[in-house]
Amino acid sequence: MLVIENLHAGYGPIAVLHGVSLHVDEGEIVTLIGANGAGKSTTLRTISRLIPAASGTILYKNENITRCKAHEIARRGIAHVPEGRGIFGNLTVIENLLLATFANRTRSMTSPVINELFDMFPLLGDRRRQLASTLSGGEQQILAIARAFAADADFFIMDEPSMGLSPILVKNVFSIIADINRRGKTILLVEQNAIMALKYSNRAYVLENGRIAAEGRSEDITANEELKKAYLG
Amino acid sequence: MGLLLVAGFAAAFVCDTFNLADQYLAQIIMYIGINVILTVSLNLVNGYMGEFSVGHAAFMAVGAYAASFFSVSVFPQNPAFFPLSLFAGGICAAFLGFMIAVPAFRARDDYLAIITLALIMITKSVLENLPWFGGPQGYHGIQKYTNLSGVYLCTIASIMVIRNIVYSNFGRGIIAVRDDEVAANLVSVDTKQVKILAFVISSFFAGIAGGLFAHLIQFINPRTFSILKSTDILLMLYLGGSGTIIGSILGAAIWTVLIEALRFLGIWRFVFAPVALVMLMIYRPLGIMGGREWRLFIPKENDHGRKK
Numbered sequence: 001m002l003v004i005e006n007l008h009a010g011y012g013p014i015a016v017l018h019g020v021s022l023h024v025d026e027g028e029i030v031t032l033i034g035a036n037g038a039g040k041s042t043t044l045r046t047i048s049r050l051i052p053a054a055s056g057t058i059l060y061k062n063e064n065i066t067r068c069k070a071h072e073i074a075r076r077g078i079a080h081v082p083e084g085r086g087i088f089g090n091l092t093v094i095e096n097l098l099l100a101t102f103a104n105r106t107r108s109m110t111s112p113v114i115n116e117l118f119d120m121f122p123l124l125g126d127r128r129r130q131l132a133s134t135l136s137g138g139e140q141q142i143l144a145i146a147r148a149f150a151a152d153a154d155f156f157i158m159d160e161p162s163m164g165l166s167p168i169l170v171k172n173v174f175s176i177i178a179d180i181n182r183r184g185k186t187i188l189l190v191e192q193n194a195i196m197a198l199k200y201s202n203r204a205y206v207l208e209n210g211r212i213a214a215e216g217r218s219e220d221i222t223a224n225e226e227l228k229k230a231y232l233g
Numbered sequence: 234m235g236l237l238l239v240a241g242f243a244a245a246f247v248c249d250t251f252n253l254a255d256q257y258l259a260q261i262i263m264y265i266g267i268n269v270i271l272t273v274s275l276n277l278v279n280g281y282m283g284e285f286s287v288g289h290a291a292f293m294a295v296g297a298y299a300a301s302f303f304s305v306s307v308f309p310q311n312p313a314f315f316p317l318s319l320f321a322g323g324i325c326a327a328f329l330g331f332m333i334a335v336p337a338f339r340a341r342d343d344y345l346a347i348i349t350l351a352l353i354m355i356t357k358s359v360l361e362n363l364p365w366f367g368g369p370q371g372y373h374g375i376q377k378y379t380n381l382s383g384v385y386l387c388t389i390a391s392i393m394v395i396r397n398i399v400y401s402n403f404g405r406g407i408i409a410v411r412d413d414e415v416a417a418n419l420v421s422v423d424t425k426q427v428k429i430l431a432f433v434i435s436s437f438f439a440g441i442a443g444g445l446f447a448h449l450i451q452f453i454n455p456r457t458f459s460i461l462k463s464t465d466i467l468l469m470l471y472l473g474g475s476g477t478i479i480g481s482i483l484g485a486a487i488w489t490v491l492i493e494a495l496r497f498l499g500i501w502r503f504v505f506a507p508v509a510l511v512m513l514m515i516y517r518p519l520g521i522m523g524g525r526e527w528r529l530f531i532p533k534e535n536d537h538g539r540k541k
Contacts, residue, residue: 050415074421086416088409090476099405103421147420 001026001186002047002155007056009046016042018210019056024155029177029187031197031218033231034207040190041083043207044157047188048080049073060155075103079148083159085140087147089133093124096132096143100150113150121146121176138169145176149185156180156187163192174200194231198222206231234529238389245381259381261493263449266384267442268485270391272469273478274438277395279467280475281404282431283411287463288333288349289439291356292326294458296440297447298366299325301375304448315378319387319444326440327433334432338425353460360455371454372447379449387445391438396478398434400532407431468510474520479527484520 002024010016016039024030032040045051047058049070058066065073074080088096097117118125121142127135132143141161148156161177162170170193178200181187191197198204198218206214206227214227221227248254254262271289278286300322307321308314337348361369398404406427409417417424447453465488473484491509495502517523 048419050418069423070418071421071423074419080419082416082419086413086419088405088412088416090408090412091405095405098402099409099417099420099422102402102406103423151420 001061002188003057003059004043004047005057005059007043007046007058008054009042009051009056010054011042011051015054016210017046020207020210020212022205022212022215024186024188026186027181027184028203029181029189029201031189031191031194031201031204032207033191033194033197033204033221034213035231038207039210040207041159042210044080044159044188044190047073048078048157050080071103074151074153077152077154078157079151079153079155080157081144081148081159081161083163085144087132087135087140087143089131091132092129093132093135093143094128096147097124097150100147101152117146117150120149120179138165138172141165141169141173142176145173145180149180154184154186156185158187158189160190160192162196170196195222241389242382242385245385249380249382254381260449261489263379263381263384263445265486265489266388267445267449268466268469268489269388269482270438270442270445271466272473272481272485273392273395274435274442275466275470276475276478276481277398277407277431277435279470280477280481281399281411282407282428284428284432285343285346286349286432286435287346287460287467288352289435289466290458290460290462291349291352292330292436292439293443293446293462294356294360294453294455295329296322296326296443297453297458298322298360298372298443299440300444301372301447301453302366304376304378305372305374310376312376312378315383315448318378319441319448322444323437323440326443327437330433330436331429333436334429338428338432350460353458353463357455357459360458367454369455371452373452375447375451375453377448377451379445384445384449387441391441392478392482394434395438396530398431399478403427403430468506471520472510472513474522474524476524477522477526478530480520480522480524483522487521 004020004022007017007020008015020039020043032043034040042051046053049068053066057064060076060078065076088099091099094114097114118128123139123142124146127139132140135143145161158177161173165173174196177187189197189201198221201218204216204218204221205212206221214221248259271293275286275289278284300318303318303321304315308318333348333352337345360366366372406417406422409422410424410427414424469484469488470481472488473482474480492502492506495505498505
């Protein structure tokens with residue numbers, strides 16, 4: 001579904017990615033793990049074009065999206081849930097969800113669609129008319145995921161969904177991710193909490209200094225003593 | 234509510250036709266209306282979108298000069314053509330807004346303030362040096378076409394348009410740009426397009442206000458539209474509280490009345506007013522309304538929250 005070949009990218013003169021190649025197949029959950037500064041978030045940001053690729057190609061559903069603008073990529077059905085959630089605090093919960101279809105004229109947010117969302121995320125239903133800035137951290141994370149889901153995206157990019165959440169909420173967020181995956185969505189995940197992420201994902205890539213150092217099925221990565229020592233603590 | 238609006242228009246219309254209202258009082262009311270248009274439209278950019286533009290005086294100037302040009306030189310001298318002249322002034326201001334917005338939003342936030350500041354100065358110099366607009370002596374021969382009902386209609390229309398924008402899909406895009414531009418991009422909002430369009434709409438209404446203003450005082454010169462004019466509009470916006478419609482209306486009305494009421498202080502009112510503003514910023518930093526919107530402005534099906 002998503003194929004990245006020999007991707008180079010960075011911030012201005014500072015190169016971060018030195019030829020990353022990876023692929024995500026339809027229906028998979030794929031995790032990127034690696035040390036701080038290895039280029040995990042940079043990879044995600046390059047896919048959704050928050051930063052431009054210096055060279056290399058990104059194919060999504062066999063189309064080259066390397067040169068698309070960020071909002072165009074979102075309109076193609078790639079939903080990026082950014083690090084720090086990126087919810088809109090001055091809008092209500094329901095308005096945050098409505099924004100998901102900002103450019104999507106084919107899918108309108110009728111009340112049945114919204115009610116279905118609130119069935120899926122009951123926590124948000126109780127808070128639908130509240131400003132998003134008044135939600136707790138966990139609720140904001142769930143709102144960010146719900147918004148991506150509301151956009152009817154096929155491909156989810158999630159950057160540190162468990163960041164700053166209590167252990168019980170981390171579990172909650174991961175079960176939501178698994179639930180979304182069961183509904184046919186493909187997910188590319190970056191997680192600090194690698195053990196948890198590997199438990200839920202099918203495959204994983206290990207990033208090291210902007211290159212793919214290892215890849216494999218999540219069980220194999222978890223079982224690999226060397227990788228375990230280096231990345232999983 | 235609709236009935237009340239119609240009654241308001243009827244009252245304004247009757248006052249106009251039979252010359253009922255006291256001249257001075259009518260003048261103040263019209264100033265209030267014009268200032269409400271200016272403040273509400275600036276609110277779209279500075280309040281809802283969270284950018285900082287100081288260029289409203291320039292758009293007002295372009296609207297004023299263009300509308301005057303159309304009513305004096307293009308159309309026959311007849312009040313029936315006044316709406317057309319006004320509209321033409323608005324379009325000219327909107328066009329200038331577009332010319333400014335395209336390069337300005339390529340740069341990041343604070344640059345908009347600098348670019349619009351430059352715009353005010355450039356507009357003033359250009360108007361001073363264009364001979365066919367009277368240069369520094371000002372534009373003469375403008376008829377008094379602005380009346381209570383005209384101002385009333387324009388004010389209500391601009392409030393309604395801005396209010397409907399703010400609660401529309403496009404308006405949510407504007408607020409998303411303020412809250413988190415990157416995240417707005419990620420939910421498919423074309424932030425550049427949203428910013429430019431909002432800025433153009435805001436400029437259009439500033440142009441309309443300028444046209445009304447010119448045909449009220451019947452004499453405009455470039456000095457009228459200096460940085461001080463922009464400062465006034467900014468003051469009214471932050472006095473009422475940016476980011477709410479009712480705040481803009483209250484801010485504009487209170488400031489206009491206050492400045493008039495303090496006329497007996499002479500030059501000292503320009504000392505009093507800033508001091509009052511400093512006090513306001515200390516004791517009520519979010520403005521009079523403190524970010525709260527009047528219930529009537531919030532659409533029922535889409536309550537903007539505040540169920541604290």
